[in-house]
Amino acid sequence: MNVKRSRLQKYEDRSSFFGMGRKGDETRGRLLDATQDLIESGGYYGAGLNQVIAASGMPRGSLYFHFPGGKDAMVAEALRRAGREIGQAVGDLAGSAPDAAALVTGVLGLLGDRLEASGWRKGCPVATVALEMAATDDPLQEVCAEVYDSWDGALRDRLAADGHPDPDDLATTVLALVEGALLLARAHRSRDPLDRVARKITAFLAL
Amino acid sequence: MNVKRSRLQKYEDRSSFFGMGRKGDETRGRLLDATQDLIESGGYYGAGLNQVIAASGMPRGSLYFHFPGGKDAMVAEALRRAGREIGQAVGDLAGSAPDAAALVTGVLGLLGDRLEASGWRKGCPVATVALEMAATDDPLQEVCAEVYDSWDGALRDRLAADGHPDPDDLATTVLALVEGALLLARAHRSRDPLDRVARKITAFLAL
DNA sequence: AAAAATATGTAGACCGATCTATTAAGGAGC
DNA sequence: GCTCCTTAATAGATCGGTCTACATATTTTT
Numbered sequence: 001m002n003v004k005r006s007r008l009q010k011y012e013d014r015s016s017f018f019g020m021g022r023k024g025d026e027t028r029g030r031l032l033d034a035t036q037d038l039i040e041s042g043g044y045y046g047a048g049l050n051q052v053i054a055a056s057g058m059p060r061g062s063l064y065f066h067f068p069g070g071k072d073a074m075v076a077e078a079l080r081r082a083g084r085e086i087g088q089a090v091g092d093l094a095g096s097a098p099d100a101a102a103l104v105t106g107v108l109g110l111l112g113d114r115l116e117a118s119g120w121r122k123g124c125p126v127a128t129v130a131l132e133m134a135a136t137d138d139p140l141q142e143v144c145a146e147v148y149d150s151w152d153g154a155l156r157d158r159l160a161a162d163g164h165p166d167p168d169d170l171a172t173t174v175l176a177l178v179e180g181a182l183l184l185a186r187a188h189r190s191r192d193p194l195d196r197v198a199r200k201i202t203a204f205l206a207l
Numbered sequence: 208m209n210v211k212r213s214r215l216q217k218y219e220d221r222s223s224f225f226g227m228g229r230k231g232d233e234t235r236g237r238l239l240d241a242t243q244d245l246i247e248s249g250g251y252y253g254a255g256l257n258q259v260i261a262a263s264g265m266p267r268g269s270l271y272f273h274f275p276g277g278k279d280a281m282v283a284e285a286l287r288r289a290g291r292e293i294g295q296a297v298g299d300l301a302g303s304a305p306d307a308a309a310l311v312t313g314v315l316g317l318l319g320d321r322l323e324a325s326g327w328r329k330g331c332p333v334a335t336v337a338l339e340m341a342a343t344d345d346p347l348q349e350v351c352a353e354v355y356d357s358w359d360g361a362l363r364d365r366l367a368a369d370g371h372p373d374p375d376d377l378a379t380t381v382l383a384l385v386e387g388a389l390l391l392a393r394a395h396r397s398r399d400p401l402d403r404v405a406r407k408i409t410a411f412l413a414l
Numbered sequence: 415a416a417a418a419a420t421a422t423g424t425a426g427a428c429c430g431a432t433c434t435a436t437t438a439a440g441g442a443g444c
Numbered sequence: 445g446c447t448c449c450t451t452a453a454t455a456g457a458t459c460g461g462t463c464t465a466c467a468t469a470t471t472t473t474t
Contacts, residue, residue, distance in 0.1 A: 027423075041342040043335075045252030049460060059425045064461070066423090071460065121342040127390060128250075131335040134393035135248040135328040145394050169403040172391065176404055177380070180387030183334060184379065186341035187352050196376040197383055204411050234449080256434060266451050271435070273449090278434065 028066040030056040035078040041121040043128035044075060044140070075129070076143045082125035083147030087154060094154075100162050101205040104174055108198045111182060112191040120189045123182040151175060164205070177201065235273040237263040242285040248328040250335035251282060251347070282336070283350045289332035290354035294361060301361075307369050308412040311381055315405045318389060319398040327396045330389040358382060371412070384408065 034056035038047035049071055053060050067074040090107055097103035114122050130144035156171035164170055177197055184193035241263035245254035256278055260267050274281040297314055304310035321329050337351035363378035371377055384404055391400035 043250065043252070043339045045250070045459095046339055048458075050458075060427095060461090061425055061463090062423070119342070123338070123341070128335070128338040130394040131330070131338065131390065132250045132253055134330070134396070135326070141394075141396075145396075148391060148394050166407075169406050172400050172403040173384070173388075173407040176387030176391055176400060177384050178387065179390050180383030180385065181380075183338065183386050183390070184355060184383055187337040187348075187355050189341070189348075189352075193379050193383060196379040199376050200373075200380040252433095255432080257432075267435090268437085268451055269449070 027056075027058050027062050031058055031063055031066060031074065032078050032081060035074050036082050036125065037122075039075060039078060039129055040082065040123070040125040044132050046128075047075070072138070072140060076140055079126050079129060079140070079143050079147060083150060086125065087150055090151070091154065094158055099205075100159055100164065100174075101202045103158065104178070104201050104205065105198045107178060108181065108194045108201070111178070112185070112194040115182070115185055115194075116191055120186055123186045124179055127179060127183065148175070170205075174201075174205075234263075234265050234269050238265055238270055238273060238281060239285050239288060242281050243289050243332065244329075246282060246285060246336055247289065247330070247332040248325075251339050253335075254282070279345070279347060283347055286333050286336060286347070286350050286354060290357060293332065294357055297358070298361065301365055306412075307366055307371065307381075308409045310365065311385070311408050311412065312405045314385060315388065315401045315408070318385070319392070319401040322389070322392055322401075323398055327393055330393045331386055334386060334390065355382070377412075381408070381412075 031052065034052045035047060038051055038055065041047075049060070049063065052074075053063060063074065064070065067077075069076075089110065090103075093106045093110065094103050097106055111123070126144045126147050129140060130148070133141040133144065152171050152175050155175060156167045159170050159174075160167040181193045181197040185191055238259065241259045242254060245258055245262065248254075256267070256270065259281075260270060270281065271277065274284075276283075296317065297310075300313045300317065301310050304313055318330070333351045333354050336347060337355070340348040340351065359378050359382050362381060363374045366377050366381075367374035388400045388404040392398055
């Protein structure tokens, strides 16, 4: 025990690679967690910094240490991270889905579970911010567009691989359908819209 | 000229029936116009009362005279009014549309024009508020759900009249599709998503 | 290896601006 | 004179953001 360790060894004790594992990255992560949760639930304005620091348990000063760009910088990173998480979850599902229809119904089921389990708080993590910022020149607007683009692209690739005609049109249509169903489900606090769309989507994708 | 008029006559000069035409209803209407415009553009929190009174040209105090319930009461009425306006526009279109597919493409075109002409500000007038309020116990949440229900019901009736099977599922699916397309169009500041969905919807409704 | 120096991060008081809402007083038209 | 409506000053809370002091690691110096 108590073997002498080089700086590199100590460094790797707490991380797999660069950037992670330092003391403050825990704080940073918690701030992002809280931000992600709050903006998904209530949008950009619904996620006040006071709520973020209360939910994360981190002090105000740490926020501006880790995100010198302030709220917008933190929200931007939270949005990108949320986009990656959803993208990954869908990607995992895509691996086991035999066809596009099964993938989409699987995604709808997954999102429905997530939505219901969260008390109708967690729908699409970027939708609210995207709408709030659509008419502004805030850089967050572009961040949201990029997240949607990443989803659209992944979906299009899968549809093309499955041999669907017009994969571009179809991918955007399916994405719109899922986003719209999530919106209605949140508005009604019910997964009915998701279920209804799921029942129809199979016929649609068989076209 | 200058004929002496009874109060009732004067009253009816500017209105068809009760509630309209009085002096202050002009103010009330302008406040609602401004509120409707601002919440559609930036959501509940994006429509600050300072902006509403600036856009309407009306003083702060008048707002609380006409809407003793404050911002929430005014926003609720603006949402309902917006819901009625869209519902009526769609109803007008429905009168001349030969079938459901034509109606939906017509609606998508109408909404696309409106969205583009407004500089990507005017999409769905209730969507942003619906998402912002979905996780709260604010009464506005229910107002949004009612507006969606009214649209869903009207659409379902039309689809049923046209002889489509599963008009309930189909109506919600079409509504989700339109809402999702509007969301993506606003996020991308482009009517592409609306056009793509329009190309696909015809085949779908021919099922 | 001890001590000094430097980086890294924490902590919360504080600021001006803005938010919604209230209030008291005055004008306009019957 | 009476009701309907307007007007602006103001209150109290909350917003995002800044600041300084402090604590804890880590590196450098001796």
